[in-house]
Amino acid sequence: MYNTRDRKKFVGKQDPDGAQIHSKFQYAHRLNFYDRPPLYDVTIEEFETCALDRLRVLAEIESSFARNRPWDELKTVTLAQCQKYVPLNNNTAITVDVDSQRRNDQLGHFVLRLAFCRSEELRRRFLKAETTLFRVRYDSDDRKERDGFLGSRSFDWIEVGDEEKNTYAKELQALEIKKPGEEYVREERYYKVRWTRVPDLVAKRKVLLRGGWAYVPSREQSSIIFQEFEANLARALEHTAKALPRMDEDTRLVPILNNLSQGFLAGVPSGWSSAPASGDEITAEMVDGIAKKHFPMCMRNLHESLMRDRHLKHFGRLQYGLFLKVLGLSIEEAVMFWRKAFSGLTDDKFNKEYKYNIRHSYGLEGKRANYPAKSCQQILLTDKPGPSDCHGCPYRHFAPENLQTSLLASYSSHGLTSTDLPEIMKTVKEGHYHVACTRVFEITHASKGVKKGEGVGGGESVTHPNQYTTRSRELEKSQEDAAMVVE
Amino acid sequence: MSLADTDASPEVMLAFYRLLYPFKSVFNWLNHEHTPTKLFTHREFAFTLQQDVYLRYNSFNTHDDLKKQVCALNPTRFEIGPVYTARPRDKKTVRSAAFTPIKRELVFDIDMTDYDGTRTCCSAADICVRCWAFIAAAVKVLHTALEDQFGFRHILWVYSGRRGIHCWVSDEEAMELTDDQRRAVVGALTVIEGGKEMAKKVNVRLGNKGLPPSLWPASETLRLLFDPLILRDQDVFASESNWETLLQLVPDSTITEKLRDKWSNDPARTSSTKWSDLKRAIYKAYDEGSPEFIRLTNALEDIVIQYTYPRLDAEVSKHRNHLLKAPFCVHPKTGRVCVPVDPSRVDDFDPSAVPTVGGLLREINENGESGGEGTDWAKTSLKPFVDMLDRHTAGIMDDVRRSKRAAAGSDLSW
Numbered sequence: 001m002y003n004t005r006d007r008k009k010f011v012g013k014q015d016p017d018g019a020q021i022h023s024k025f026q027y028a029h030r031l032n033f034y035d036r037p038p039l040y041d042v043t044i045e046e047f048e049t050c051a052l053d054r055l056r057v058l059a060e061i062e063s064s065f066a067r068n069r070p071w072d073e074l075k076t077v078t079l080a081q082c083q084k085y086v087p088l089n090n091n092t093a094i095t096v097d098v099d100s101q102r103r104n105d106q107l108g109h110f111v112l113r114l115a116f117c118r119s120e121e122l123r124r125r126f127l128k129a130e131t132t133l134f135r136v137r138y139d140s141d142d143r144k145e146r147d148g149f150l151g152s153r154s155f156d157w158i159e160v161g162d163e164e165k166n167t168y169a170k171e172l173q174a175l176e177i178k179k180p181g182e183e184y185v186r187e188e189r190y191y192k193v194r195w196t197r198v199p200d201l202v203a204k205r206k207v208l209l210r211g212g213w214a215y216v217p218s219r220e221q222s223s224i225i226f227q228e229f230e231a232n233l234a235r236a237l238e239h240t241a242k243a244l245p246r247m248d249e250d251t252r253l254v255p256i257l258n259n260l261s262q263g264f265l266a267g268v269p270s271g272w273s274s275a276p277a278s279g280d281e282i283t284a285e286m287v288d289g290i291a292k293k294h295f296p297m298c299m300r301n302l303h304e305s306l307m308r309d310r311h312l313k314h315f316g317r318l319q320y321g322l323f324l325k326v327l328g329l330s331i332e333e334a335v336m337f338w339r340k341a342f343s344g345l346t347d348d349k350f351n352k353e354y355k356y357n358i359r360h361s362y363g364l365e366g367k368r369a370n371y372p373a374k375s376c377q378q379i380l381l382t383d384k385p386g387p388s389d390c391h392g393c394p395y396r397h398f399a400p401e402n403l404q405t406s407l408l409a410s411y412s413s414h415g416l417t418s419t420d421l422p423e424i425m426k427t428v429k430e431g432h433y434h435v436a437c438t439r440v441f442e443i444t445h446a447s448k449g450v451k452k453g454e455g456v457g458g459g460e461s462v463t464h465p466n467q468y469t470t471r472s473r474e475l476e477k478s479q480e481d482a483a484m485v486v487e
Numbered sequence: 488m489s490l491a492d493t494d495a496s497p498e499v500m501l502a503f504y505r506l507l508y509p510f511k512s513v514f515n516w517l518n519h520e521h522t523p524t525k526l527f528t529h530r531e532f533a534f535t536l537q538q539d540v541y542l543r544y545n546s547f548n549t550h551d552d553l554k555k556q557v558c559a560l561n562p563t564r565f566e567i568g569p570v571y572t573a574r575p576r577d578k579k580t581v582r583s584a585a586f587t588p589i590k591r592e593l594v595f596d597i598d599m600t601d602y603d604g605t606r607t608c609c610s611a612a613d614i615c616v617r618c619w620a621f622i623a624a625a626v627k628v629l630h631t632a633l634e635d636q637f638g639f640r641h642i643l644w645v646y647s648g649r650r651g652i653h654c655w656v657s658d659e660e661a662m663e664l665t666d667d668q669r670r671a672v673v674g675a676l677t678v679i680e681g682g683k684e685m686a687k688k689v690n691v692r693l694g695n696k697g698l699p700p701s702l703w704p705a706s707e708t709l710r711l712l713f714d715p716l717i718l719r720d721q722d723v724f725a726s727e728s729n730w731e732t733l734l735q736l737v738p739d740s741t742i743t744e745k746l747r748d749k750w751s752n753d754p755a756r757t758s759s760t761k762w763s764d765l766k767r768a769i770y771k772a773y774d775e776g777s778p779e780f781i782r783l784t785n786a787l788e789d790i791v792i793q794y795t796y797p798r799l800d801a802e803v804s805k806h807r808n809h810l811l812k813a814p815f816c817v818h819p820k821t822g823r824v825c826v827p828v829d830p831s832r833v834d835d836f837d838p839s840a841v842p843t844v845g846g847l848l849r850e851i852n853e854n855g856e857s858g859g860e861g862t863d864w865a866k867t868s869l870k871p872f873v874d875m876l877d878r879h880t881a882g883i884m885d886d887v888r889r890s891k892r893a894a895a896g897s898d899l900s901w
Contacts, residue, residue, distance in 0.1 A: 120584075170700075171700035171703075174696075174697055174699065174700050175699065175700060194660075195637065195671075196660065196664065196668050199667050199668045199670070199671030200671065202671045202672070202674070202675050203670065203671040203672075203673075203674030203675055204674065205675055205691065205699040205701050205702075208700055208701075209636035209637065209675075209701060210635070210636065210638075211635070211636075211638035212636075212637055212638025212639075212660065213638070241584070301684075352539060384680055384681075385680075385681065385682030385685075386601065386679075386680075386682070386798070386800075386801070387601050387604070387679055387681075387682070387688065387798060388600075388601065388603065388682075389682045390682060390684075391682070392682055394684070397681055397682045397684070397685055398682070398684040398685060399681075399684060399685050399686040399687065399735065401686070401735070402684040402685075402686070403684075406684070
């Protein structure tokens with residue numbers, strides 16, 4: 001699959017894995033940066049099974065992200081999945097054929113590269129899943145073997161000398177996690193790299209920056225490695241994408257590759273992200289009524305801000321607009337709804353500046369993508385609200401006092417009382433925003449027979465505003481139906 | 488002919504582009520060299536026409552081409568985008584995968600509207616000399632951070648024509664940043680977070696610890712500014728809703744209760760007295776060095792930052808393909824030219840004294856046209872600003888020459 005031209009290039013080079021040094025194994029390390037493509041013959045069956053096995057692991061990682069699993073849980077789940085499909089043992093394991101495990105790992109990775117280099121979207125997702133897999137393995141690797149692996153590769157960092165450490169002692173100490181007071185700085189080793197190699201640490205202000213150099217403490221060293229892995233793979237994927245059209249038109253491989261990439265796309269259930277299949281359409285006039293009865297706090301807030309200010313800023317419009325789309329508001333109704341809501345604007349300004357965006361979010365303009373509604377995870381983590389924005393998750397982005405006032409104002413007619421607030425505020429304080437939202441759902445739907453712990457059905461907690469609203473409307477409908485039967 | 492300062496009618500704009508706009512200087516600044524490179528030829532320009540029509544994906548071979556097109560279309564303004572892998576005007580003819588933005592100055596946009604709630608002199612779109620102090624503070628803080636921490640050297644500040652300021656970083660490293668890396672810069676520099684309903688917008692500490700070192704210089708600058716700007720000039724805590732916000736930021740209910748009583752009984756207290764009331768209350772209630780005391784003094788430090796730290800429009804900086812108005816454009820509402828601002832003298836900058844398009848054309852009328860179209864700016868009050876850009880560009884070009892020579896030198900070292 002990698003043609004001879006590529007092969008020649010690699011033969012001439014010094015083996016980057018340093019595999020020959022350890023004569024015991026063909027693959028010296030459990031971890032792999034995948035610098036070397038598989039340069040051996042494989043059967044078509046192997047080609048497919050290795051890829052499928054790896055795909056199972058990656059799909060599990062993706063769904064972990066979608067379900068908002070914390071890192072530790074993700075790690076356990078992924079390792080279990082790895083054990084099942086792509087086992088990788090330490091060098092000390094004697095009962096298993098370590099080399100063939102590593103060979104399959106390498107093969108699977110490279111086949112999936114071919115399958116997933118084809119579009120920007122696939123590349124992005126593959127990159128994220130692979131980097132996560134690498135992190136999981138790195139975290140679980142034996143310390144000694146990990147050091148061996150790191151030694152086998154040059155990461156181009158400069159160790160910071162004592163003199164420089166003393167110059168910045170005060171700053172470095174302030175960034176220490178341990179208690180201040182002792183001479184930690186001299187003990188801790190620091191590595192200097194250009195800041196562009198550790199953007200995650202820079203963004204969180206976790207490293208000292210001077211003149212474009214980041215002083216990375218050894219405990220954050222892994223950041224450099226993960227970043228390197230990601231950058232490497234991203235570059236490689238783009239190269240592969242460019243070379244792909246030149247790949248020999250192999251009729252045996254292309255269908256397999258197509259299948260693989262489709263499997264990945266379908267792997268994670270999109271759940272609440274698309275419009276309802278049934279004819280549950282709603283009209284612009286209905287929005288206000290449904291808002292008062294069925295909306296979660298975030299959408300209540302956006303709706304009320306819109307009604308009050310006759311305007312919403314960009315991300316507010318996006319969050320609310322996509323939510324309404326999935327709720328069943330058609331494009332015509334949506335234009336009507338926003339036109340009415342923005343009553344302070346002239347028709348001309350509305351048509352020029354807003355209509356396009358509304359149509360865009362329905363996939364009718366620009367690149368014509370059918371954008372899904374934002375999930376709680378996206379609302380919580382992306383596009384944080386700026387100083388005068390109204391979007392976001394109220395449980396997270398409101399000051400506690402304002403949240404309590406808003407909750408009472410919005411839901412007291414549904415049975416929420418101030419005695420419920422301490423419990424809700426406690427979960428908010430602990431950072432379990434979706435739990436707080438779920439609890440509010442339970443309280444406000446107690447009259448419909450929802451009990452504590454039941455969540456939005458079957459103990460499930462709120463993960464998507466549309467899930468909240470749809471469930472709320474279902475409950476009302478079933479109650480109405482029941483009432484009709486009694487009559 | 489007498490022209491009002493705010494006049495930015497199509498006729499006036501056309502004369503401005505013909506006679507005054509320094510195309511050559513802007514070209515040099517974008518291009519980093521004298522002969523056209525991809526930095527210019529593969530660069531997107533977007534025009535906003537008089538009827539609010541928006542034309543994207545234009546590109547030009549030389550500054551004369553750009554001038555010709557600008558004079559033909561006579562836009563109200565034009566914007567500069569990224570350098571793409573292909574010429575933007577060929578966008579429709581290349582595969583979409585082969586058309587991606589690759590290089591772009593690192594840009595920042597600061598807008599006065601985001602400061603509502605911490606300024607009392609104006610609101611929304613208005614700006615006066617007094618609000619400019621906020622912008623000046625922002626420039627100082629960001630300029631220092633970009634230079635000292637990120638090591639950038641070619642930073643250009645440009646007045647946006649009405650209520651804000653733009654920043655363009657042209658260092659080679661900055662040009663090549665990926666979107667992720669741009670996001671990281673924004674993350675490191677953004678301190679004010681949380682929406683309208685969040686009282687406390689500064690959350691940068693880990694527990695009870697001090698500020699992260701990257702904010703020390705900023706905190707130092709802003710501390711000196713807080714008293715003259717927030718307390719005395721703006722008198723921010725005069726109105727009840729505003730001092731109530733202040734009390735919400737103090738994490739100690741006994742102190743805030745006491746102050747609330749005191750301040751509501753005496754509405755004439757100035758912000759300065761209220762601030763010293765607050766400080767005194769903290770010193771009285773707790774011993775210096777006790778954890779509560781540290782917590783409260785940290786809170787005071789955070790308050791200073793919340794009221795004065797630069798508020799970035801993050802979206803502009805995060806993506807390579809965001810467009811930003813070109814320097815020396817004219818703001819259609821004010822008629823003012825978007826001139827470069829010297830960061831070391833930003834305090835003396837007066838937005839209302841910026842050359843306006845009407846004023847400049849009057850100057851030309853009085854001095855007489857030279858005939859050499861496009862160089863007439865040299866005889867007007869626009870000259871010092873164009874010279875400023877040229878000096879800035881000379882620095883960039885020096886760097887490019889030096890790195891080219893170094894590259895050539897290493898090639899020849901057999």
